[in-house]
Amino acid sequence: MGTATGKKLEPGVVDAGDAQRALRRINDYLSRTSQGDEDIQVHLETGGGDEALVLPRPVAEMFASMLAALANGQGVQIMPVDAELTTQQAADMLNVSRPYLIGLLESGEIPFRLVGRHRRIRFADLRQYLREDDAKRKGAADELMELDQELGLL
Numbered sequence: 001m002g003t004a005t006g007k008k009l010e011p012g013v014v015d016a017g018d019a020q021r022a023l024r025r026i027n028d029y030l031s032r033t034s035q036g037d038e039d040i041q042v043h044l045e046t047g048g049g050d051e052a053l054v055l056p057r058p059v060a061e062m063f064a065s066m067l068a069a070l071a072n073g074q075g076v077q078i079m080p081v082d083a084e085l086t087t088q089q090a091a092d093m094l095n096v097s098r099p100y101l102i103g104l105l106e107s108g109e110i111p112f113r114l115v116g117r118h119r120r121i122r123f124a125d126l127r128q129y130l131r132e133d134d135a136k137r138k139g140a141a142d143e144l145m146e147l148d149q150e151l152g153l154l
Helices: 016-032 057-071 087-094 098-106 123-151
Strands: 007-009 040-043 052-055 076-078 113-115 118-122
Touching (some): 016 057, 057 076, 087 098
Antiparallel strands (some): 007 076, 040 052
């Protein structure tokens, strides 16, 4: 496993209107076709003949998700699931400082491995941490809501 940064499109790189039009076309096509795992042929508008790009259906669905984010003015990033991140990349993805992330690593909250003196975090482990953290936050919010109801504050 090597360090992988993935591919990123910053907000505004793709025109939101273009992304919205492409999203409509992909969603229309996906809704008209079967839900199976059949490959999808994409005919490019290049004027270069009858060549078709063949995409697996899950890839076309991923494109639709990416286009939806781009149409909303958001950036997107594609990251291999088995990618390893530097501490700075992981901190950026969590939107926390690098020292805070290192505290999470050292406390065992997020698994990591050492490459020489450098810590590497698997993208899958970072996603797992985010899922668990989201579940904890939702649980805390639910507890507060129940407490508010018990106290008649709602």
